[in-house]
């Protein structure tokens with residue numbers, strides 16, 4: 001007879017692909033392309049793990065059907081915003097099934113850009129641009145209310161100059177030279193968290209503007225903020241990016257970044273009689289592994305947090 005206890009559990013369906021078309025009477029058509037993860041938790045499910053008792057198990061197949069059902073029946077304005085869609089699925093599950101105490105829904109989007117011809121937007125044709133992925137997560141829980149997070153990952157950027165890394169700790173294990181100018185590349189992961197609110201308030205936050213703003217600040221600081229790059233490091237640029245997002249969007253509680261430092265090294269062409277190091281560097285080789293990894297969560301000072309409540 002087993003004596004172990006289940007400390008935590010969550011089960012559901014992952015990678016539910018939903019492509020939803022919204023057909024407007026004007027002839028314009030819109031499209032979202034989502035991959036959805038839905039996970040249910042609750043102590044009522046413990047016997048399904050410990051006793052093989054499935055009485056209260058909502059089949060993962062039914063969870064998948066619920067996602068399709070909501071994709072068909074929710075209003076367009078909700079479907080088009082991943083945070084709102086995630087929240088509707090999560091709250092639906094918690095409200096419909098009394099024994100579900102928490103539902104976690106993560107929606108990942110694959111962006112389709114509307115085609116443009118001579119400046120005019122096409123009514124129903126789209127092209128996949130870039131690899132960056134937007135995502136949103138809503139966790140609705142009976143006891144805590146709803147927690148929403150938005151973010152993006154795989155935004156790949158590179159700059160050929162105006163980045164340095166100087167003045168770092170040196171000891172017998174240090175071989176890296178001071179770098180007054182270097183190539184810099186990263187694949188940005190950024191996410192922003194909203195305070196716990198009730199769902200009525202959460203339904204009215206400007207999720208799309210925050211996503212656009214976060215992306216803008218990320219690219220603008222990467223390309224243009226001389227202070228953080230020319231004189232400092234990935235760490236200091238990360239902080240400036242996050243601070244800008246927090247200052248523009250009062251509803252955001254904290255911002256997390258993960259910035260890999262994908263190294264590009266100048267090839268030593270000395271043996272070919274060519275100078276290609278330091279200020280002569282023009283030919284580089286990207287290093288697949290390892291990369292640096294700089295991460296931080298940045299939030300408001302405690303006093304400012306209190307004032308916002």
Ligand SMILES: O=c1[nH]c(=O)c2[nH]c(=O)[nH]c2[nH]1
Nearest residue numbers: 165176232233234235261292
């Ligand atoms: O911006 C950087 N931060 C670091 O901490 C670091 N470490 C390193 O080797 N190169 C860099 N670059």
